[in-house]
Structures are given as C-alpha cells and as structure tokens.
Amino acid sequence: MCGIIGFTGELDAVSVLTKGLHELEYRGYDSAGIAFFEENCIHTVKTEGKVSNLSEKIENERNYTTSCGIGHTRWATHGGVSDINSHPHTSGKVTLIHNGIIENYKELQKEFEKNEILPVSETDSEIAAMVINDCYHGNPIEAIKSAVKRLHGAYAFCILFEDIPDTIYAIRKGSPLVAASSGQGSVIASDLVALLDYSKDYFVLPEDCIACLKKDCITLTDLNNKTVEKKMLHVDWDVSAARKNGYDTFMLKEIHDQPEALLNTIMPRVKNSLPDFETDGIPDSLFEQVNRIIITACGTAMHAGLVGKNRMERLAGIPVSVEIASEFRYSNPILDKNTLVITISQSGETADTLAALRLAKEKGAKTLSVVNIKGSSIARESDYVFYTHAGPEIAVASTKAYMVQLAAMYLIALKLCCVKKTQTDCFIRNEIQNLEKISDSIESMLDYAEQVEQIAKEIKDASSLFYIGRGLDYALSQEGSIKLKEISYIHSEAYAAGELKHGTISLITDGVPVIALATQKDVYAKMISNVQEVRSRGGKVVLITSQMPHLDSSICDYHIALPQIEDDFAPFCAAVILQYLAYFTASLRGLDVDQPRNLAKSVTVE
Template sequence: MCGIAGYVGSRDSADVLIGALSKLEYRGYDSAGIAVSENGSIKVKKCQGRLKNLVDKMDREGKPVGHVGIGHTRWATHGEPSDINSHPHGNKRVSIVHNGIIENYKQIKDFLLKEGYNFVSETDTETVAKLLDYYYDGDPIATITKVLAEIKGSYALGIMFRDFPDVVYAVRKESPLIVGIGKGENFIASDMTAILEYTRNYILLEQNEIAIVEKSGVKVVDIHGEEVSKEMNVADWDIDAAQKGGYEHFMLKEIHEQPEVVKTTITPRISNHIPTFENEGISLDKLSSYNNIFIVACGTAMHAGMVGKYVIEKMARVSVTVDIASEFRYRDPLINEGDLVILISQSGETADTKAALELAKERGAETLAIVNVKGSSIARAADYVLYTHAGPEISVASTKAYMVQVSVMYLLAFQLAYAKGKISKEQLVEYTKLLENIPEQIEEAINLKPACQFAASKLLNADSLLYIGRGLDYALSMEGSLKLKEISYIHSESYAAGELKHGTISLIDDGMPVIAIATQKDLVEKTISNIKEVKARGAFVVLIAAPGVDVEDGVSDVTICLPEANQLLMPMVAAVPLQLIAYYTSVLKGNDVDKPRNLAKSVTVE
C-alpha cells in the first residue's frame, strides 16, 4: 500500500522524487524518504510523518544532490511508523524501496543474522536489502535474480547499487509498478499520477521481470537475463486530472466530477439507447449463459456490488451473491463452471480481490473485472474487463470511482434482463434513456451542498450514529456510513431499517443522530414507520428523501429532498448528499479530508 518512485535523467532527482511522492501520498503517509546517487555514494534522507516533514528536514539539513534516485511514502505494516522504519533501506552498497509484504522475511532474517548481519529496523523490507547485499558480486541482475528466487510474498522494488550510480533497477510481483518513458529521462512509479507531469508513456512489467532504467533508455529482462520486448502504453489521463483545480480538497473536486465521469463511462457502451459490451467481447448470448453470478469486492467497491445485486436480481431474476473479497476464498465458495465472478476494484490491484479472482479461475468460473486502471493486475488476469473512466481518484475516500462502478452495474443489469427475456427491447431502451439522464440529476444533487453542510453541522458532537434504509436504500446506507466514519472518525453503522427492533434500537437515546434514506416508493411507508420508532426514542433524524415522499411534521429534524429520478436509479442520486454530508462533517471537524488517518487508497496487501 506504499508508494514508490524512481528517476534517472538530467533533472535534480530529489525535486522530481518529492513531486512524485506528493502524488503518491494517498497510498500511505506514515513516513517518507529518498535515496540519491551523489558523488559515488548513496545519500539517504528519510523521516516519520507526512512528506512535508521530509521536505522540512531537507530544508534544514540539505538535500541529496544528483540525477538518479528512488523514493518512498509508507503505509506501515511491519514495524510502527518511525524514522528508523522509514524507507529507503540498505547500506553503503545498496538501497531499496518496497511496496508489499515479504512473507518469509523472518526465515531470511534468521539466516542473515547467522551470517553476521545486523538489523536496525522492524521492517520486512530491510531483509531484502540485506539479502541483496549478501548476494552482490558486482552483477546487479544476477544478484536480483538470486534474491527473487528466495523471497516470497508481494513486492514492487526500486533498487540502487552504489557501483552503478546511473541506473535504477525495478521488479514487481503482484504489487503495482509502472516504468515511465520520457525524453532523455525515465521513471518508475506505483501509478501514473506520479509522473504525468513528465510523460504519459509507460510500460508494464510482468511478474519478476527486471527493468534496467537508465537516462538513455529502459531495458527489461526476465529472470534468465533474456531481454523481453515490451509494448508502449499511453495514459489517457492528463496532469490537470491529478490537480485540485481550485477546489479546497480532492474529495470535493471528485464529487463535482461525477456527472462527467458517469457520462464518459456509459456513453461508449450505449448504441441507439441500448447497452452493448460487444467491444469488450461480452455478447448477449454469453451474458445469458451464466448459471450464477458472484460479485466480489472490498469496501466501497463492495457497496457498488450490493447495488448491482439488487438491480440484477430484480430485473434479470438471476441469483447474485455479493462477497467481501477478504472472506470469499476462506469460506470455500460454491462456484463452478458456468458461473460468472465479477471483481470490482478501483485500482485493479486490491490484494484480496486478486486472490478471489485466482480462486474463481481455479474453479472454472469465468471472471469479469470492473476496474479503473488500465493494465492493472486484475484487469490483465480476468477473462473480461470493463474499464470505468473515472480518471485518477486521489482522495482516499472514494466518490467518483463508486459512482462509475454503480453505473456499469446498471448497464450490466439492463443487458442481462433483456438477454434473459425479462424485459422487452422497448423497456430496455426506456431504462437506458433514464440512465443516460442520470448525470444531470447527479449535478442537481451536487447543488444540495448548503443543506448537506447544515446537516453536517448537527453531527459534530456525536459519538455514534446510525444509517438506515430498506432495499436499495439499505445498500446505499452502507456506503454513506463508510464515507462518514473513514473521514470524520465518528463511529457509524448501517442497518436495514426493519432490523432496528431486533436489537439495535436499544442504542438510541436523546440526540443520537440517525440518517435515514427513503427513495423506494413501495418501501417508503415502512421506512417512515421505522423513522418514527427512532424518533420516539429521542433520535435526531436527518432524512434523505425522494420527491413526493409524504413526511409528517416531527418525523425528521432535517429533510434533504432529492431531485426527481426513477426509483431504480435513485442510489446514484442519493449517494451525492451522503458524500457531501461526510465531506462537510470532516471539514468542520478540521480533519485532513483527503488523507484520513490509518488509511491508504489502494490496499495491495492482505
């Protein structure tokens, strides 16, 4: 979950690395560090805390000066956040940065201790640095190859050898890493946002391929030292997409981008108001052939999957099971040939979701990835892939990535319902037209900011609160609760409204906030009845309601009325005020909205 970067060229490498790490800090901000080739030695600067701490330290002490270097921003796994546990790790001969987990580091460490090595940190990464030093015989590729044969786990490594001051070496297994190709300069990075300022051209490394990155060019070899021909890719993001663009926070910018990214995601997959996935190789016959559907994801992506489950089952009458990826393979799921497993991941690198994909393929099921990052591990491994077009999402709390994932789930549901003969072609066109209009309704929902800010002001002193809803509103309440807790640090839970009286209502006391969602017309009366139950016990109720919902006086303390939309598609509209309430609550509490404590954007370790 850490971010790594590397540079070889003519620029001041420290400046390039700090700029790159500033774009990667969403991947972890427990510590930061750089290593630079300077006058025949490797000079390291690193410290605990945000990247700014490292910049301040270098302002006081001086920065390493050179044109070749590697950098790291850390999300701690092995060893607490500290100066000594910060990356880079190594000694006078070798220095490395690492994203991932070395599973057998303890055995390697025990061996190296017997060989006379001393360890100063608690990290698994230091064992790799020491093992590189142990095997180093003047040949970097041979040394790296020997180390790769011994280490187990996931890793993306940036490596420097003192004896080769003009080269950065890079290798990956499971963890993300790209190699950026510039003019007279080249890069490595955990993702493209780090280097968009310099280039949009990049190559992807397969498992255990070794990149030799020099100013003049990049060479890739396999573990046998044989050169590998690589295809050049061009990122379709630009530098403006990775900037705040005048907004106070990335999260607010990304909320505002939702109408456009939904349009960009669905438009290429609609022809004459009919969904089509032919360009992705998914025909109507193929889609209708599956026996069962499993949706596997983590966090926000799993909540998008929950919306997908409701809509697919309601419209297509196909059984859908939604699983948390971290639990999927451990419950020995009943998946077989003829089933479809849909994997949803913004980054396409989520470790638990990748493991679920591998299990699905072992069992003979076909796999469909819904991801935002082209060339990511999940995208490359799946049988089919549907790319969302959210662009770079920098804020740790996902907004626009969730929205485009949901939009793809609707397209799949409509297409599947038609393929199964559950709706007519005329109905298919009607539903698709409704989805095509959703970006305008999302825009209207964004204009509810004043009401959401007022609702947020009423949550500041809460220790705990509940989100409730029924049907699609319950699926949406799960995402609303997650958004609030991850950036405001207020404990919140989501419950199916009808479950309150089976235990949870005992938590309600005077003034406790309850955020209720009521958008499903056939369930509104029952939801209002549940709201009355919590109100009678002293709850402070914020109601997010569809137009026309008849709310008696005294039922809610704050009511946010949504724009008009078809109730089936209402989750895409109602998600916006939930995002805004979480955002403004965090802002009013003075939190770092884009970089909430203890969290990283992409979870690339189990």
C-alpha cells in the same frame, strides 16, 4: 499501499522525487524518504511524517546535485512509525524501497542473526535489502533473481546498487509498478499520477520481470534472462484530472467530477438506446449460459456490488451473491463454468480481489472485472474487462469511482436482460434513457452542499451514528456509513431498517443521529414506521427521501428531498448527499479529508 517513485535522467532528481512523492502521498503518509547517487555514493534522507516534513529536511540540510534516485512515502505495516523504519533501507551496497509484505521475513532475519548480522529497523523491507545484498557479487540481475527465490510474499522493489551509478533496478510481484521513458529520462512509480509530467505513454512492469532504468532507456529481462517487450499504454485523460484545480481538497473536486465521469462511463456503452459492450470486447455469449453470478470486492467497491445484486436479480432474474473478497478466497466457493464472477476494484490492484479473481479462474468460472486503471493486474488477468472512466481518484475516500461502479452495475444488469430476454426492449430502452439522464441529476445534486453542511454542523460532535434503509437504500446506507467513519472518525454503522427491533434500537438514545434513507416507494411506509420508532426513543433523524407530496415534518429533525427521479436510480443522487455529509462533517471537525489516519488509497497487501 506505499508510494514509490524512481527517476534517472537529465533533470534534478531530488525535485522529481519530492514532487512525485507529494502526488503519491495518498498511498501512504506515515513517513517519507529518498535515496540518490551523489559523489560516487548513495545518500539517504528520510523522516517520520508527511512528505512536507521530508521537503523541509532536505532544504535544511543542503543543496543536493543528483540525476538519479528513488523515493518512498510509507503506509506502515511492519514496525512502528519512525525515522528508522522509514524507507529507503540500506544493506551493504544495496539501497531499496518496497511496497508489499515479505511474509517470511522473520525466518530470514533469524538466518542473518546466526551470522551476527542484525537489522537496524523493525521492517520486513530491510530484511529484503539484506537478502539482495547477500546475493550480490557484482551482477545486479543475478542478485535480484537469486533474492526473489528466497523472498515470499508481495513486493514492488526499486533498487540502487552503490557501484552501479545512475541506474535503477525494479521488480514486482503482486504490487503495482508503472514506468515510462522520455527525452528527460526514465521514471518508475506505483501510480500513473507520478509519471504524467514526463510522458502519457507508459507500460506496466510485468510480474517476475527485472527492469533496468537508465537515463535514455528501460530494458526488461525475465527470470530466464530473456528480453521482454514492453506493452505500451496511453493515458487518455487530461493531466489536470490529477490536480485539485482550485478546489480545497481532492475529495471535493472528485465529488464535482462525477457528472462527467458518469457520462464517460455510460455513453460509450449505449447504441440504439440499448447496452452495447462491443468496444469493450465483451461478447453477449459471456452471459448466455450464466445461471449464477458472484460479485466479489472490498469496501466501497463491494457496496457498489450490493446495488448490482439488487439490479441483476430484479431485472434479469439471476441469483447473485456479493462476497467480501478477503473471505471469498478462503471459503472454498462452489464454482463452475456457468458461474460468472464479477470482481470490482478501482485500482485493479486490490490484493484480496486479485486473489479472488485467480481463485475463480482456477475453478473454471468465467470472470468479468470492473476496474478503472488500464493495464492493472486485475484487468490483465480477467477474461473480460469493463473499464470505468473516472480518471484518477486521489482522495482516499472513494466518490467518483463508486459512482461509475454503480453505472457499470446498471449497465451489466441491463445487458443481462437483453441476452436473457427477461425484459422487453422497450423497458430496457427506457431504463437506458433514465441512466443517460443521471449525469444531469448529479449535476443538480451538487447544489445541495450548503443544506448538507448545515446538517453536518449538527452531527459533527456525535460519538456514534447510524444509517438505516431497506432494499437499495440499505445497500447505499452501508456506503454512507463507511464514508463517514473513514474520514470523520465517528463510529458509524448501517442497518437494515427492518432489523432495528432485533437489538439495534437499544443503541438509540437521546440525540443519537440516525440517517434514514427512504427513497423507494414500495417500502416507504415501512421506512417511515422505522423512523417513528427511532424518533420515539430520542434519535435525531436526518431523513432523505424522493419527492413526496405529503410528509409529516414532525417525524424528522432534518429532511432532504431528492430531485424528481425514478426510484431505481435514486442511489445515484442519494450517494452525493452521503458523500457531502461525510465531507462536511470531517471538515468541520478540522480533519484531513483527503488523507485520513491509518488509511491508504489502494490496498495492495492483505
């Protein structure tokens, strides 16, 4: 969840670190700090608040000259938000930054207290620094090896040893780190976006390997002192994709990125108007014996899975369940070789989803992962990988990553139809053609911004808000609800419209906004009945429909009609409306759309 960067090389390290932290701030923005070598000692500057606060503090202190250091932007887990709890943390000759959670830090703290060694902060990370320092007797590799045997939990560490200048050591377990070398130096970070100014060729630090970063090289050693070869990867998207490019916010830019992201995800998987996964290395045999599918994910990715369940069951006739990854891993699920477990994660590092994947593999199920980041933990550990091609997504609230996850679900459902022969080739080709047109449909949806902004003005002061829908619309309403609540801080819930009379309708009073999705013809009449029930109790209704020839305007306060599109593909278009609604509501409330409070982009700890 936290942002990590380390640099050693020919450039001004303070500038490299602060620039990198600005780019990584979406991973955490409670506090920030840097530590670096200067005049044969390690100097640390850190502060509560955003990276801009850190930059100001650095400028106000003095000019620093250094070529090696580490930086951190924090999403607090242990200990409150304060200067003292900010990273980096120092113990003796060891200074480190940490992403993750040390589960046994309290036990370790008590061991130190017996020897009257007390931490300064309230963090588990400082305890990790104390353990490494306790193990350090001049050999950093041996110190790290000894320390990690005592540390239980998840971690990505970048470590400076006071008596080994211009060198950074790193190790990870369960939390991401990527690294690269160039003529300018060596750099390591928790996300690719911080590397791109220095190299488009990178590698993922393998778990339980110690990286030693020097100005001109990076070496890897496993815990048995064997040299490990780096598996190099290449960034195949333009560096500008990680910039705002003239937009006010990353979220707005990423909403506008969606047509291109869809094309990049869909088109490589279509051959002769049929789904083709050959370039992904996903064989048809993966699907042949499958008689049950479990989709497991968290948050927005899980909502994409709900749409996937609808498509797979309706088109391929295979029973599908969607499980919250954090619950799935503790539920002792019944799995076998004929079960396909599909995990969905934008980052490929989501802790609970990774744990669910590992559990599925242990129980003998086949695994297929839908991820956006090459070389991520979930991608490496899954049997097969379906890469979405959204490019970097910086805003905490997911938009284009969700859209391409939807596309992945549709493509997998249609591939199942091909393999299982549940639909004719003619039907599948028609569906593929509709899917190929989605990019143009989304392009037209971008013109709805002004209309949605006017509606946002009417709901921005609400204290509570509800989304309702049936079928695909219910799956989508859950995504709309989470999008609104996470960036506007308005309490929001999504309900299956047919359940209104089973308690929920008691919450509908005068002026309460209700976003009603009614894009599916087969349940349209029932949805309109539900909308009328809401109206009769004073609810303020925003109705989103497909093109309907006859609509009684009195049943809603605001109506948004999607472009002409087949019902099965309406979620793509309606999703843009819901993204815009969340975006403009939060903006009109004067909130930080890209960095909502208490949230971070990638949840790499439980």
